[in-house]
Amino acid sequence: MSTTLNRAFATVEGSTARFTTLDGRSEDLAAQDGSDIRRAIIQRAIVEARRTGSTVELVTSGDRGSHRIHVAPDGTSSPVDDGASTLRRTRNDPDLASNLDADTPSAVVDELPTTETPHPVEPAPTAKRASFIPASTGPSERANGWRALLARWGLVVKPSPTQVEHDERIRLASRHWAGCRTIAVVNGKGGVGKTLTTAMLSAVFGRFGGGNVLAWDNNDTRGTLGWRTETGLYDTTIRDLLPATSNLLSPDAGVSDITRFVHHQSADRYDVLRSNPELLAADQRLTSTEFEQLMRVAARYYRLVVFDSGNDESADRWLSMVDHSTQLVVPTLTAPESAESAALLLEALGARDERSHDLARNAVVVVTQAEPARPAELRDIVLGFEGRVRDIVVIPFDPVLKRGPLRFDDLRTPTREAWIRAAAATAAGL
Known part of the structure; x- marks a missing residue:
């Protein structure tokens, strides 16, 4: 939905x-x-x-x-x-x-005609010769299921509207951009699905976009992203990466040098930058300067960064994350408390400054059904966010999401499709 x-x-x-x-x-x-x-x-x-x-x-x-x-x-x-x-x-x-007046901002059009006459349209350029080489904008359509079986028999069946929508979502999720893009997964309440949202979005972007995706546990207080994802070759965290940033940003650094500090997810094709859940918050706080240095490293080695955020919205690393984010994703469960926390956060960001206001207005809300069936609560939450954010995506109940490792292949088919929908909605704002 x-x-x-x-x-x-x-x-x-x-x-x-x-x-x-x-x-x-x-x-x-x-x-x-x-x-x-x-x-x-x-x-x-x-x-x-x-x-x-x-x-x-x-x-x-x-x-x-x-x-x-x-x-x-x-x-x-x-x-x-x-x-x-x-x-x-x-x-x-x-x-x-x-x-336009001399003080009119040159970066936007904030004064426009209000007459009833149409806005003049620039004349079309002279037509160019059509190339004999057809343009290719994405992967070719591939039949699956019974359509694939019929195709092997020489019978081509057009895809259904559902299949067309699925293919378009995959196209959006697999897109690459010029420069690193960043997604902040935020909600000031704990236990509302920030970590699973971070992992599932990273999995979709990594699988269909060919990797180069980093899931960053940007948490002062016992971030658990590392507990629910695979451990890499080295038992390293963000505290180990900090003193190595200068070397990683040097001209002699190789693309594989980052491997020592992140944990690769073999099937889902993304990397995890862990916080250390064994340390107290006082031992792993980041200053704005440290965050900036880490962000430079992330932007050099990855095309997409997904932040799993903590609950302290006043922390330097939390505010720096928002200031560096291209897109906000706000997870909530089908529970009034988590939905209210999400709404309050969006309102606070809307009042913070112009950029934060735009981020909040352009946010994607992900509503995860924590129980098998709560249709009334789900309806009320979705209706409560309509018109306040750019998109709302509902994730159906799936027991795999409640505990244990977070792997895309372990999900039920409707849940996988819902996360593809969430990733496509998020990519549309990048």
């Missing part, structure tokens, strides 16, 4: 932008012929609105803050008035930049 808002995202860096469509596909935009990058973002949002036939909420972010704009299929656009401020509205002309 999930809910998805009709929203596109644009992250601006100078004269370029990273645009994420409604269905989670990302592409790069660049300003053309010295024009403002904002023009390219608006033009792309108009195309997305026309493709879907509905108004798109465009969320832009950059070095000057974040803004939200409604873009309609007819080309008209207007800022979203959330009551925080009264935004000025400016009529569009061929040069958008000349209509």
Whole structure:
């Protein structure tokens, strides 16, 4: 069960932008012929609105803050008035930049036309010759089950809508990005599924994306990720990695040097950076500077980092984790206390600063059914988060998740599919 808002995202860096469509596909935009990058973002949002036939909420972010704009299929656009401020509205002309005040942030479009005339669309470029080599955007469709049996007999059966959705989720979960991406699994209450969520998301991303995924136990107080995952060749923790960061960041360091400090999961193809559950919190606290150094190492050796967080939301390492995160995942059980803790955390982050507000608004809530059947509680929790976060994914009850090693292959088929859905929803925000 999930809910998805009709929203596109644009992250601006100078004269370029990273645009994420409604269905989670990302592409790069660049300003053309010295024009403002904002023009390219608006033009792309108009195309997305026309493709879907509905108004798109465009969320832009950059070095000057974040803004939200409604873009309609007819080309008209207007800022979203959330009551925080009264935004000025400016009529569009061929040069958008000349209509904006000098103090208008260059990284976002926060002043847009409100006329009834359509927003002008850039003329299409001259058509290029079609290549004889077809484009390949992902793995080819592979039949399974009875469809695979029929295929061996020469009978091709089109995949069902369910199979098509499954294949699309796998495509999202297997995506690679330019640069390291980070996911913070957060809830201020203990025992709500942070560790199992970290392990299962890491397993899906590692299996289908080809590895290079790190599950980081970012916990001052007896983090248990190491207890529920495989032990590697060396009995090492984050305390052993800290003094080695300079060597690992040196030009002479090899890609396999990180192996001494992490624990590889053989079947699920991700690595675990353990905390030491035998030490008191006072013996393994990290300063912001130490976290930064560890993050540099993680970004050098891994394409994706999934943080298993502790419960102390005031700790330096917890706040540093949030500040370095690309995406928040908030786990909760089907219990009022854990759901309330998740909601309070999202509200606190929403009031912290603009970036934390965007992270909270773009979060994915993962609701794990701790008992075989509690439909009323499940319904109330899902309804309580709808409209407050970007997506909600329900994980069905599975006794394997309650205790013991966390391995993807041990899960029931519906549970595996639910975690693939959760990973795809998370990847859509990266």
